[in-house]
Amino acid sequence: MFLNIDNTELVLRHYRRGGMVRSFSEKYYLWQGLQRTRAWREFAVLVQLESQNLPAPKPYACQVERRGMRYSASLITYYLPGMTLAESMCTTTLGYSSWHAIGASIRQFHALGVDHADLNAHNILLDGDNVFLIDFDRAVIRSTSRQDRFDKNLSRLKRSLNKIDSSGPAFYNDDCWASLYNGYMQT
Secondary structure, eight states, X not given: OEEXXXXXXXXXXXXXXXXXXXXXXXXXXXXXXXXXXXXXXXXXXXXXXXXXXXXXXXXXXXXXXXXXXXXXXXXXXXXXXXXXXXXHHHHSOOOHHHHHHHHHHHHXXXXXXXXXXXXXGGGEEEETTEEEEOXXXXXXXXXSOOHHHHHHHHHHHHHHHHHHHHTSOOOOOHHHXXXXXXXXXHO
């Protein structure tokens, strides 16, 4: 949901469950303390990303509402303009320099130990030459970086790109991935 508060454009996201658990409770999670709530953890990650000047949404506020042994939560971030990589793939042909820039941007996060956990074409936002990563729910910043974790991030992204490519008209091929990977490796 998009908000405008004091001429500041913001994005409000309520945390919702997916998968099988959704049939039991769509918006409630088990309370295990404030620091273990999804909103609190994502807000803390975004604060760290902002302090490192990484291209990610800037945190504005989060809310956690406890009800006995369960809670619901919401997060507000500053709005970022642009279009997701998934949308861009289906509407235009991205140049190899754009794919290279996407790889370089991902590498910036990995270099600082950011394990995104849900890196896919819907969580990469493009605005001209700017590349942002969004949706840091379940992301972790680790003091020790292991490349195998980052390889899993990249594999998840590649599966996402292949899925979009196979489901309809998309402008993506092996050369696009090669450019992205080169951008990642050269940074």
